[in-house]
Amino acid sequence: MxxxxxxxxxxxxxxxxxxxxxxxxxxxxxxxxxxxxxxxxxxxxxxxxxxxxxxxxxxxxxxxxxxxxxxxxxxxxxxxxxxxxxxxxxxxxxxxxxxxxxxxxxxxxxxxxxxxxxxxxxxxxxxxxxxxxxxxxxxxxxxxxxxxxxxxxxxxxxxxxxxxxxxxxxxxxxxxxxxxxxxxxxxxxxxxxxxxxxxxxxxxxxxxxxxxxxxxxxxxxxxxxxxxxxxxxxVADFVGRSNFIPSRVVGMAGDRVRARGPQGLAFTARTPGPLAAGTEIVLSLRPEDVRIAPLGAPDGHPMRITHRIFLGEHTEYHLSSVAIGHLVAVVPRGADAAAHDLEVGAEVAALWRDGGPLALTKD
The missing domain is CATH 3.40.50.300 (P-loop containing nucleotide triphosphate hydrolases)
Known part of the structure; x- marks a missing residue:
């Protein structure tokens, strides 16, 4: 009712x-x-x-x-x-x-x-x-x-x-x-x-x-x-925090959008609705959806840690590369900390699952 x-x-x-x-x-x-x-x-x-x-x-x-x-x-x-x-x-x-x-x-x-x-x-x-x-x-x-x-x-x-x-x-x-x-x-x-x-x-x-x-x-x-x-x-920027990657639609794959980002990087993203090929978009990626792995990890994007901010229950990492630009990743305390070096200046790989980013029209 x-x-x-x-x-x-x-x-x-x-x-x-x-x-x-x-x-x-x-x-x-x-x-x-x-x-x-x-x-x-x-x-x-x-x-x-x-x-x-x-x-x-x-x-x-x-x-x-x-x-x-x-x-x-x-x-x-x-x-x-x-x-x-x-x-x-x-x-x-x-x-x-x-x-x-x-x-x-x-x-x-x-x-x-x-x-x-x-x-x-x-x-x-x-x-x-x-x-x-x-x-x-x-x-x-x-x-x-x-x-x-x-x-x-x-x-x-x-x-x-x-x-x-x-x-x-x-x-x-x-x-x-x-x-x-x-x-x-x-x-x-x-x-x-x-x-x-x-x-x-x-x-x-x-x-x-x-x-x-x-x-x-x-x-x-x-x-x-x-x-x-x-x-x-x-809304994505005001509610919570988000990384934004400028991209262009290549085509649709079912209910996902295929896009090309900076330096020709390929992305698969969620979308609120169909988007025509050639449409300029931004990909919204939440910091908690960015995973940091050792350099050379499969499907990883090479990036360098520029800042490390300890916030108690989690640590915030600022990552940078020529291809992607600037990303923020949030790692829960203790998660993967022993697997690789996460100090400022370290070269690492940034990963996220296909469909993790959300495609939004530019506004």
């Missing part, structure tokens, strides 16, 4: 004078999913989020929430809540009053006992039970984020919007909060929409990711789809 949409953007464009911040956005957000907008600064992801929230109005197109067109509807009348990057907590209020602020503003105002009960339930959900009397300045960064989350979920919104809520946290705390946030989303069953420029954050938490580029949607898909089957060089 198809999951019903909770929100939609239909041909939505947003202009600020002569500047177009978002152009022709078409997106369906599913009930109960965790969706992330991912992209660099200025790509339009925050504009899209703010149009869902009602802080910005679409110049063209329609914004729908729960089947209703909400163009022109102010934020407080939409069934959404937002967690801001700086949390926007009230320093003169304790934790309980911060969390209950939205309930306190309702008209008619709920009874005090009901507000206290809902606040207690929200704090328990974010693992802050018993912290109601604390002052905001007495809370750590991670705890303040949980207070902001509790304040957002206490009103039981249909969509929770998150504008880079973990940007101010250190790496370890950010990782811990990513796990907690995803667990909370599953527990609540609320649709979460996150804006972030951190690809690890988006890939680790999201059911689907919407990649933005220059105000437009470049690709939407599961984290696995975006990583394994990017549809453009931009």
């Amino acid at each position: 198809d999951v019903q949409p909770i929100a939609e953007l239909r041909a939505v464009t947003k202009r600020y004078g002569l500047v177009t911040a978002a152009r022709g956005l078409n997106l369906t957000i599913r009930q109960g999913e965790f969706l992330s907008f991912l992209g660099p600064s200025g790509c339009g992801k925050t504009t899209a989020l703010r149009m869902l929230a009602g802080f910005e109005q679409a110049t063209e197109g329609e914004v729908l929430i729960d089947g209703r067109v909400v163009n022109g509807v102010p934020p407080h009348l939409r069934p959404v809540n937002m967690v801001f990057q700086q949390y926007a907590l009230f320093p003169h209020m304790n934790v309980a009053r911060n969390v209950g602020y939205g309930l306190d503003q309702r008209r008619p105002r709920p009874p005090a006992a009901e507000i206290a009960q809902e606040v207690g339930r929200a704090l328990q959900m974010v693992r802050l039970a018993g912290f109601g009397d604390r002052r905001i300045w007495e809370m750590s960064g991670g705890q303040q984020q949980r207070v902001a989350l509790a304040r957002a979920i206490v009103n039981r919104p249909k969509i929770l919007l998150l504008d880079e809520p973990m940007a101010a946290l250190d790496k370890k705390l950010r990782h811990d909060m990513q796990i907690e946030l995803k667990s909370l989303q599953r527990e609540l069953g609320i649709t979460f929409v996150l804006v972030t420029h951190d690809q690890e954050e988006a890939l680790s938490m999201s059911d689907r990711v919407c990649i933005m580029n220059q105000g437009q949607i470049a690709q939407i898909g599961t984290p696995e789809d975006l990583y394994d089957r990017p549809q453009s060089r931009y």
Whole structure:
């Protein structure tokens, strides 16, 4: 059974004078999913989020929430809540009053006992039970984020919007909060929409990711789809890391493309669709798909190690040759380390399986 949409953007464009911040956005957000907008600064992801929230109005197109067109509807009348990057907590209020602020503003105002009960339930959900009397300045960064989350979920919104809520946290705390946030989303069953420029954050938490580029949607898909089957060089370069080898199509071999790269090197690559002979392409090859072997290995490409970067669980090798140019290879710790010399300056062979590279049209 198809999951019903909770929100939609239909041909939505947003202009600020002569500047177009978002152009022709078409997106369906599913009930109960965790969706992330991912992209660099200025790509339009925050504009899209703010149009869902009602802080910005679409110049063209329609914004729908729960089947209703909400163009022109102010934020407080939409069934959404937002967690801001700086949390926007009230320093003169304790934790309980911060969390209950939205309930306190309702008209008619709920009874005090009901507000206290809902606040207690929200704090328990974010693992802050018993912290109601604390002052905001007495809370750590991670705890303040949980207070902001509790304040957002206490009103039981249909969509929770998150504008880079973990940007101010250190790496370890950010990782811990990513796990907690995803667990909370599953527990609540609320649709979460996150804006972030951190690809690890988006890939680790999201059911689907919407990649933005220059105000437009470049690709939407599961984290696995975006990583394994990017549809453009931009997506392949932005999601994860990739080596790019300029090539030209020679022909098709079943569902594979045969290509010639620099110095006439032959490649067999995966392709999203048929490509005509003569088409200029780039071959995308993930660093973890490049294997380093002793020089002279069958089907190996002679290259020289120019840099070796130890990163704990793996080592990153930068390889270079006249024929291929520059490649990055990632070798798990201990893998093949005893088989050959992997020091800077060493001559080695770079290998990958046929069909390992992905053929993408130049863009």
